[in-house]
Amino acid sequence: MTAFVITDIGLLATMDPSLGDGPLGEISDAAIVVERGAVIWVGPAAQAPAAGAVITAGGGCVLPGFVDSHAHLVFAGDRAAEFAARMAGTPYSAGGIATTVATTRAAPDEVLAAGIARHLAEMGRGGTTTVEIKSGYGLTVADEARSLALARGFTRETTFLGAHVVPVEYAGRADDYVGLVTGAMLDGCAPYAKWIDVFCDRGAFDEDQARAVLQAGIARGLVPRVHANQLEAGPGVRLGVELGAASVDHCTHLVDADVEALAGSTTVATLLPGADFSTRSPYPDARRLIDAGVTVAIATDCNPGSSYTSSMAFCIALAVRELRMTPAEAVWSATAGGAAALRREDVGVIRVGARADLTILRSPSYVHLAYRPGVDLVAAVYRAGRQLR
Numbered sequence: 001m002t003a004f005v006i007t008d009i010g011l012l013a014t015m016d017p018s019l020g021d022g023p024l025g026e027i028s029d030a031a032i033v034v035e036r037g038a039v040i041w042v043g044p045a046a047q048a049p050a051a052g053a054v055i056t057a058g059g060g061c062v063l064p065g066f067v068d069s070h071a072h073l074v075f076a077g078d079r080a081a082e083f084a085a086r087m088a089g090t091p092y093s094a095g096g097i098a099t100t101v102a103t104t105r106a107a108p109d110e111v112l113a114a115g116i117a118r119h120l121a122e123m124g125r126g127g128t129t130t131v132e133i134k135s136g137y138g139l140t141v142a143d144e145a146r147s148l149a150l151a152r153g154f155t156r157e158t159t160f161l162g163a164h165v166v167p168v169e170y171a172g173r174a175d176d177y178v179g180l181v182t183g184a185m186l187d188g189c190a191p192y193a194k195w196i197d198v199f200c201d202r203g204a205f206d207e208d209q210a211r212a213v214l215q216a217g218i219a220r221g222l223v224p225r226v227h228a229n230q231l232e233a234g235p236g237v238r239l240g241v242e243l244g245a246a247s248v249d250h251c252t253h254l255v256d257a258d259v260e261a262l263a264g265s266t267t268v269a270t271l272l273p274g275a276d277f278s279t280r281s282p283y284p285d286a287r288r289l290i291d292a293g294v295t296v297a298i299a300t301d302c303n304p305g306s307s308y309t310s311s312m313a314f315c316i317a318l319a320v321r322e323l324r325m326t327p328a329e330a331v332w333s334a335t336a337g338g339a340a341a342l343r344r345e346d347v348g349v350i351r352v353g354a355r356a357d358l359t360i361l362r363s364p365s366y367v368h369l370a371y372r373p374g375v376d377l378v379a380a381v382y383r384a385g386r387q388l389r
């Protein structure tokens with residue numbers, strides 16, 4: 001049976017304002033018809049056409065599957081000891097990345113692939129149906145290329161992050177390393193990547209180096225996104241806007257000029273509250289961005305150093321409590337906002353023609369994602385019409 005109808009949806013948040021009430025396009029007592037992996041009908045349950053199998057949402061709320069537009073899933077090992085030390089007072093620094101680079105280089109392909117699969121399964125159970133995956137723990141031509149080739153086996157949203165940090169063998173020779181990233185490493189990685197990224201921050205790459213990396217990627221047809229303004233205010237956000245980045249990510253430390261640049265652009269500000277939580281940093285002020293007219297996305301930043309959570313629901317709860325977003329804004333940012341950050345129109349929304357990526361909650365509203373933090377509210381998940389949970 002390729003067609004089915006999901007009915008008894010207490011509240012459907014489509015993320016398409018033309019389909020229902022308010023900015024989330026909400027419909028009460030709704031139904032969705034799915035055929036061959038796509039949505040073919042959305043509307044009030046009383047008007048739903050007959051279409052194969054009938055699945056009940058049990059009166060729960062249905063959302064598009066979460067779009068996690070920022071994750072670092074190609075790695076081996078963890079850094080629980082570093083986290084424990086941090087909670088006891090040791091500050092986070094970009095230098096910790098080197099620990100994961102060593103374990104990742106030493107891991108066979110099968111171990112890295114199994115890790116990606118395990119984390120993606122965890123994300124799927126949590127309601128996430130689109131995931132971006134970055135390289136950045138290889139930092140040699142061969143290790144970056146294999147990281148991206150492995151990631152490509154799981155998602156088309158792959159990001160070359162050879163400029164994550166200067167590896168130990170290039171200590172004191174950052175410009176030489178940038179030469180490698182923009183030369184042989186880009187040659188080896190571009191075939192497996194859609195996006196080019198750079199960590200432009202204290203302890204990583206400065207403005208000139210970041211510009212060189214992003215421009216080299218652009219020249220190869222990759223689209224830029226930037227790790228910017230996580231550890232301190234700096235040039236990353238404005239550089240990303242200047243170069244037409246799809247997204248600038250973190251945005252924890254912003255000055256007025258950063259907000260103004262974003263407001264006058266099509267660049268999305270992707271906020272990663274799991275990283276601020278796990279590094280015990282200040283939180284970005286989403287209210288300031290949204291009120292200025294900036295498009296805001298929420299993502300997990302799932303990685304073993306700064307944010308080892310795969311839970312978009314947890315990030316939504318943090319966004320509401322700590323970033324001063326409304327529950328509706330946070331849910332939009334975790335779905336349609338993530339899709340905007342990846343320049344995708346087929347996900348993050350429930351409308352005719354969209355991929356049938358659906359998260360069914362056991363709660364009557366999406367508000368419960370923030371109102372009941374830490375509680376597993378996901379009843380079922382569909383990705384392209386296939387049930388993941």
Ligand code: NIG
Nearest residue numbers: 097199227275301303305306
């Ligand atoms: O997005 N900020 C840079 N990169 C990651 C952290 C990587 C790590 O600590 O291993 C991030 O937070």
Ligand code: FE
Nearest residue numbers: 070072227301
């Ligand atoms: Fe990151």
